[in-house]
Amino acid sequence: MTDQQQADLRKDEIEAGTTTGLASPSVDPTSDRQNSLWSDAWAALKRNPLFWIGAVLTVLFTVMAIVPQVFARGQDPRACDLANSRALPSADHWFGYDVQGCDYLSNVVYGARNSLIIGVFAVVVILLLGVAVGAIAGYFGGVTDGILSRIADIFYALPLILGALVLLRVGPETSIPIINSRGPGAVALALALFGWMTAMRLVRSQVIAVKSSDYVAAARAMGAGNTRILVRHILPNAVAPVLVYTTITIGVIIAAEATLTYLGVGLQRPAFSWGLQIEAGQSDVRDAPHLVLFPSIVLTLTVMAFILMGDALRDALDPRQRA
Amino acid sequence: MTQFQTDPAPSRATTGATLLEVEDLHVEFRQRSGVVSAVNGISYSLAEGETLAILGESGSGKSVSAQAIMGILDVPPAVVSGAIRFEGRDMLAMSAEDQRQVRGPGISMIFQDALSSLNPVYSVGWQIGEMFRVHQGASRKEAKRKAVELMDRVRIPAAAKRVDDYPHQFSGGMRQRVMIAMAIALDPRILIADEPTTALDVTVQAQVMDLLKDLQRETGMGLILITHDLGVVNEVADNVAVMYAGRIVERGTVDDVFTDAGHPYTEGLMNSVPQVEAKGGRLQPIVGQPPNLAAIPSGCPFHPRCARRRLGAEAAPGRECSIDVPPLRLVASGREAACHYSEEVLGVRAV
Numbered sequence: 178m179t180d181q182q183q184a185d186l187r188k189d190e191i192e193a194g195t196t197t198g199l200a201s202p203s204v205d206p207t208s209d210r211q212n213s214l215w216s217d218a219w220a221a222l223k224r225n226p227l228f229w230i231g232a233v234l235t236v237l238f239t240v241m242a243i244v245p246q247v248f249a250r251g252q253d254p255r256a257c258d259l260a261n262s263r264a265l266p267s268a269d270h271w272f273g274y275d276v277q278g279c280d281y282l283s284n285v286v287y288g289a290r291n292s293l294i295i296g297v298f299a300v301v302v303i304l305l306l307g308v309a310v311g312a313i314a315g316y317f318g319g320v321t322d323g324i325l326s327r328i329a330d331i332f333y334a335l336p337l338i339l340g341a342l343v344l345l346r347v348g349p350e351t352s353i354p355i356i357n358s359r360g361p362g363a364v365a366l367a368l369a370l371f372g373w374m375t376a377m378r379l380v381r382s383q384v385i386a387v388k389s390s391d392y393v394a395a396a397r398a399m400g401a402g403n404t405r406i407l408v409r410h411i412l413p414n415a416v417a418p419v420l421v422y423t424t425i426t427i428g429v430i431i432a433a434e435a436t437l438t439y440l441g442v443g444l445q446r447p448a449f450s451w452g453l454q455i456e457a458g459q460s461d462v463r464d465a466p467h468l469v470l471f472p473s474i475v476l477t478l479t480v481m482a483f484i485l486m487g488d489a490l491r492d493a494l495d496p497r498q499r500a
Numbered sequence: 501m502t503q504f505q506t507d508p509a510p511s512r513a514t515t516g517a518t519l520l521e522v523e524d525l526h527v528e529f530r531q532r533s534g535v536v537s538a539v540n541g542i543s544y545s546l547a548e549g550e551t552l553a554i555l556g557e558s559g560s561g562k563s564v565s566a567q568a569i570m571g572i573l574d575v576p577p578a579v580v581s582g583a584i585r586f587e588g589r590d591m592l593a594m595s596a597e598d599q600r601q602v603r604g605p606g607i608s609m610i611f612q613d614a615l616s617s618l619n620p621v622y623s624v625g626w627q628i629g630e631m632f633r634v635h636q637g638a639s640r641k642e643a644k645r646k647a648v649e650l651m652d653r654v655r656i657p658a659a660a661k662r663v664d665d666y667p668h669q670f671s672g673g674m675r676q677r678v679m680i681a682m683a684i685a686l687d688p689r690i691l692i693a694d695e696p697t698t699a700l701d702v703t704v705q706a707q708v709m710d711l712l713k714d715l716q717r718e719t720g721m722g723l724i725l726i727t728h729d730l731g732v733v734n735e736v737a738d739n740v741a742v743m744y745a746g747r748i749v750e751r752g753t754v755d756d757v758f759t760d761a762g763h764p765y766t767e768g769l770m771n772s773v774p775q776v777e778a779k780g781g782r783l784q785p786i787v788g789q790p791p792n793l794a795a796i797p798s799g800c801p802f803h804p805r806c807a808r809r810r811l812g813a814e815a816a817p818g819r820e821c822s823i824d825v826p827p828l829r830l831v832a833s834g835r836e837a838a839c840h841y842s843e844e845v846l847g848v849r850a851v
Contacts, residue, residue, distance in 0.1 A: 391616040398570045398611075399682060400604030401634055409630075413621045 221493035228493075231485030238479050242290040249283035254449065256280070263465040272471045276457060285471050287449040292479060295365045296431040300423050302369035307376025308412070308419065314377070315384030316407050326381070329374040338436055340371035345442040364443045368430050376419055376426075383415035390414075417494045425487030428480035435476055451476045516548025519689050519722045520569070520607075525582035527561070527568050527746075536794045538564040540746040541582070546690060546722040551713075553725045553737035553754065555769070559790045561746035562726045566692045569724075570609050571599050587689070604635050608688035612695040614675035618667035624651075624678045625663030631685035650681040654711060673704035677711065684715055691716075692724045697732060709736050730773050734758055742766050745791050745801035748828055752835040762837035762846050764808045799823045800839070808841055816840070 222228045241248050250271070257279035266273040272281035314325040332340075344367045348356040355362045387393065388411055396410050437443035438452025446453060451472040458468025527539035539561040546552050556562045567573045568580045571591065584591045586606055591599055611617035619627060628650055629643030638646065644663060651659035654677040667675055676696060683691055693712065697705035713736055716723050725737055733740055733754060740757050742750040742765065750763040761767040768786035788805040791797055803809045803821040811822055818824055819840035831842040839845060 391611055391613060392619040394567075394572050395609075395611055395617040395679075395682075396619070396630075397572045398603055398609045399631055399634070400600050400602075401630070402600055405634065410619055414619070 218490070218493040222489055225489045225492065227485050228489030231482045231489060234478055234482035235486060238289050238482065239293060241286055242293040245283070245287045245290060248286045249280070252280035252283040254279055254283040254287050263461060263468070265465070266467055273465070273467045275454070275468055276461065276465075281467065281471060284449060284454060285451070285475055288451045288454060288472065288475070289479070291361050291444060291448060291450050292431045292434060292476070295361045295368070295434045296427040296483070298362065298365040299369040299372065299430045300427050302366065303373045303376050303426060304419070304423050306369065306373040308380050308416075310373070311377040311380025312384050312407060312412060312415075315381035316388060316403075316411065318385075322381070325377075329377050332371060332374050335371055337368065337371045337433060341367040341433070341437055342440065342442050344370065345437065359445055361444065361448075364434055364437060365430075367437075368433055372426065372430065372433075376422055379419050379422055380415060383418060384411050387411045387414045418491075421487050421491040421494060423487075424490055425484050428483030428487070431483070432476070432480045516550070516720065516722075518545050518547050519587060520546040520724075521583070521585040522565070522569065523583040523585070525565060525568060525584065526580070527564050527573065528579045529577050530579060531577060531794075534794050537796060538746055538793055539568065540796070542741075542743070542746070542748045544741055544748065544751070546724060548689075548722055549716065549720045550739065551716065551723040551725060551737045553727060553733040553740045554743060555727065555730070555733055555740055556743035557728060557790050559793065560743040561793075562743050563694050564746075565743075566609065566694050566724065566726050570603060570607065570692065572609075601635075604631060604688065605686040606688060607690045607692065608683040608686070609692040609694060610676075610679050610683045610696045612698050614672070614679040614699070615667060617679060618675065620667060623664045623666055624670070627667075628678065628682050628685060631682060635686055646685070647681075650685055651678070654678075654681045654684075654715075656681070672700050673707060676700060676704075676708050680708070680711065680715070684719070684721075687719055688721060690722045690724065692726070694726045695728070696725075697729065698727070705732070712736070730758075730769065742769070745796050746793060747801065747838060748836075749802065749839070750835075750837045751828070756832075756835055760846055762831050762835050762842045763802075763839045764806045764845055765802050766837075767845055768805075768807075797822070800826050808844065810841065 252270075257277045259278045261274040261278035262276055264270070264274040264278075266281075270280055270282065272285055275281050275284060310325050310329070314322040341364075344356065345359070345363060348363055348367070349359055351357050355366055357363070384407075393406060393410055396406050401410070434443055435450070435452035435455065438450045439456045441456070443452055444450040454472040455469055455476075458465065458472070462469050521543075522545070523543045524541045525539055525543070526537070526541055529536040529538060542561075542565060544552065554562045554565070564573070568578075569584050569591070573580065580592060582592070586602055591602060594602070618624065625644050625647040628647035629638070629640070632638035632643040632646050633640070648659050648663050651663060656662060656674055656677050662670075667678065670678060676699075680696075691712075696712070697708050700708060709732060712723065715721070725733070727733060737754045740750075740752065740754050741748045742757070742763065744765050750757060750761065750766045752762070757766060758770065761770055765786070768784070771784040772786060774783060786805055791801055791804075797804055799820065799822040800806070800809070803811075806821065809821040810816070811820065815821060819826075821840060824840065826838045826840045828836050828838040829842075831837045831839075832846060835846075837845075
């Protein structure tokens with residue numbers, strides 16, 4: 178955010194705070210109330226139908242990832258009968274059967290777990306790397322900033338998919354743990370390693386904007402040390418845009434995972450993965466279009482859910498977007 | 501600039517020990533376009549219970565000198581030299597960690613704009629309590645209890661109810677009280693107030709100044725009041741140092757300086773304030789602009805704006821205003837001024 182945006186934000190907080198302050202003065206000294214930026218953002222989110230669509234879909238896919246049995250309509254994804262190969266959807270088997278004659282609905286449902294694990298794990302790594310590197314670069318500036326920013330620039334020069342593809346290709350031949358496993362952890366790490374730079378830049382620019390504020394000078398004048406100033410005073414005022422970015426990024430990572438898997442370097446059979454299912458179904462797309470259609474729809478919905486939530490969150494945290 | 505190192509002026513209402521000695525303090529900002537000299541060798545001292553007002557226009561270096569004392573200037577680009585002795589120990593020679601220990605319990609500061617000086621994402625109770633958590637390792641509960649006490653002490657009504665409110669939910673005057681509560685939390689020996697009332701309206705200004713005076717009486721702390729408000733200085737300060745272009749140009753007790761200025765700049769300041777006796781007359785502003793600190797005029801920095809300047813043949817030898825830098829010298833009992841012709845200025849306004 179620019180200084181102007183920050184000023185607007187602060188102004189909006191004042192305006193919003195005046196009314197809430199008058200309407201409901203705090204009476205409970207023990208309550209742990211959220212600050213007004215977040216409570217205002219929540220009020221704005223609650224009114225946004227797109228947020229609710231995203232939130233409901235996210236909850237749905239999350240529950241699906243945790244307890245897929247509930248959604249598989251009693252079918253075992255591994256119980257296959259070749260006699261049913263490529264059978265079209267029916268009332269009993271909503272998504273039909275795949276090439277191996279396995280119930281396709283349960284296969285697609287079981288695929289949610291890997292997608293979400295990879296999405297969330299990759300984003301957690303992106304967040305940790307981005308916040309740590311960005312905060313250090315922004316706060317200390319100078320040579321530190323120069324070195325860290327150039328490292329980020331080098332990673333920027335490598336496209337996400339290409340970088341992850343190369344890493345996953347050579348990964349199994351190395352002895353680095355996780356990376357050499359070809360499991361969800363390897364895919365998530367590969368994607369995070371080539372996707373943390375935008376988060377880092379966001380945090381860095383936020384930290385630079387916030388560190389020159391008067392309350393940081395005040396905190397220093399009161400004898401607070403560097404760590405305390407950075408963690409307690411700067412970061413809480415700098416995280417909002419990063420949060421928005423990472424929410425959207427979960428969706429992007431899930432799509433990237435499907436792409437890598439489709440290209441054959443991500444998850445490997447017999448793992449359940451939408452990318453694998455699309456890849457397996459593509460050769461039969463004329464006879465059995467449902468094999469590509471259903472995993473694609475579910476994949477699109479999942480990605481969309483996170484992007485919708487991220488968009489809604491961005492609008493809620495940016496007062497200029499508010500009506 | 502050794503000529504500025506003179507003995508501290510005797511003070512009016514102080515009997516306590518010396519808390520702070522600033523000696524030949526210089527602050528420069530090294531920029532690509534050149535060196536900006538914000539503070540050029542100022543020296544002063546502050547005793548227990550004393551209120552020293554530092555008076556000057558915007559850009560005279562008064563805030564920068566305070567920030568240098570607090571150690572909150574970014575170094576670089578700022579370059580601080582000289583000595584700042586707090587209770588005899590030079591803060592500029594201390595380690596960063598030792599300096600940090602002095603900030604808060606030793607020297608504390610109130611900022612001009614309380615809204616931007618309070619962190620918007622924390623409740624005021626959390627921010628006041630932070631002082632106890634940082635310096636005394638207090639628990640959250642203990643810190644909060646002490647925060648409520650402090651808010652009572654600075655007379656914030658319904659402190660127990662408001663301790664969890666956020667800065668934007670307070671009025672300007674109440675926010676400044678929160679700032680003051682934070683600054684006095686650890687009973688500092690010295691409180692620096694950087695234009696504490698500039699952002700407030702007149703009635704609230706008076707309340708805040710009264711509060712500061714009361715707190716000073718209770719604790720005996722030294723108060724450095726940085727302001728351009730002559731009225732505030734007249735009411736609360738014991739001694740005054742007038743700054744111009746990063747130098748102290750006049751120093752003395754408030755009564756002396758205000759009744760009879762010893763420097764043409766101070767004289768100009770006094771003339772630019774409405775006087776009851778001079779009702780109906782025109783105010784006399786000081787002509788011109790404060791100097792660019794990257795290119796301070798030679799000789800007396802005030803000479804381009806000075807009505808009493810003597811140039812060329814008019815000047816006494818060695819006292820040419822555009823060539824010779826006037827040292828801060830004793831011009832009358834307890835009075836110091838940095839003007840070659842101070843004696844001509846003195847007595848003009850004496851009633």
